[in-house]
Amino acid sequence: MLEIEGLSVRYGAVEAVGNLGFTVPKGSITVLLGANGAGKSSTLNAISGLAPSRGRIALNGAELGGLPPEEIVRRGVALCPEGRRVFPSLSVADNLHLGGAVHAKGEELARRTEAELDRFPILRERYHQKAGLLSGGEQQMLAVARALMSAPRLLLLDEPSLGLAPKVVEQVFGLISGLRTQGITILLVEQNAERALEIADHGYVLQSGALVLSGSGRELAESPLIRDAYLAG
Ligand SMILES: Nc1ncnc2c1ncn2[C@@H]1O[C@H](COP(=O)(O)OP(=O)(O)O)[C@@H](O)[C@H]1O
Ligand SMILES: [Mg+2]
Secondary structure, three states: OOEEEEEEEEEEOOOEEEEEEEEEEEOOOEEEOOOEEEEEEEEEEEHHOOOOOOEEEEOOEOOOOOOOHHHHHOOEEEEEEEOOOOOOOOOOOHHHHHHOOOOOHHHHHHHHHHHHHOOHHHHHHHHOEHHHHOOHHHHHHHHHHHHHOOOOOOOEEEOOOOOOOOHHHHHHHHHHHHHOOOOOOEEEEEEOOHHHHHHHEEEEEOOOOEHHHHHHHEHHHHHHHHHHOOOOO
16 A cells, blocks of 8 residues: 655754665554664654655555645545644644544534544543643544544554553554554554554564564564564563
8 A cells, every 4th residue: 555665854964764665555554663763753754744755655556755745644644643742722623623624624524523533432521622631541542533534544653652551552552453444554653562563464673764674563573683672571
């Protein structure tokens, strides 16, 4: 579904990602692992049109590189950003509507909102509250729901479990597995490598902006490099 070839992301003199290539098969959960600063967020931001990049980024054969972010959303790619980035002074309702606003209006926007409130009943309870008053876990649910409001075929998730309590982390991973069974392809960036590899079909490991390892979720979970660097024992 997604093909990346020779991707580079530069911020001035800093090369965050260099000559990166990988694919995300349709219907898969594909995981990107790597230490802080490895270039994971830069990669997701480049796919979303939010970071300056060179190279080929193709969705079902059509080039995304150079398109404005809202057009990339319209093509079916949604980003749930690192740090959740909900709008704290806006209501849950307004946060959701902003996610769908790019291409759903009126009845379609209302239908999608209902679908997300069914998926996340806690957001229905909090519907008129300011997003900044929600717990970390609730804000993460809101950030995912906001991304889903654009009805993506490919969902990019940047560290969705970061900073959440263990019980909530489990909910988040359950949610991700559930989205895949609904036909949404997922590219997941995670610090929690162990848990991520359990649900992943395929994974890639980035080091200083370059690919150093790839394999099935199971292969990576058993690889010595991963075990030493990311997993306890
Ligand atoms: N907006 C930016 N301006 C300058 N440098 C950046 C910017 N964003 C990220 N970087 C740098 O790019 C590298 C990769 O960062 P990032 O993609 O955020 O890594 P990760 O998500 O894997 O932690 C880091 O060295 C980081 O400091
Ligand atoms: Mg990051």
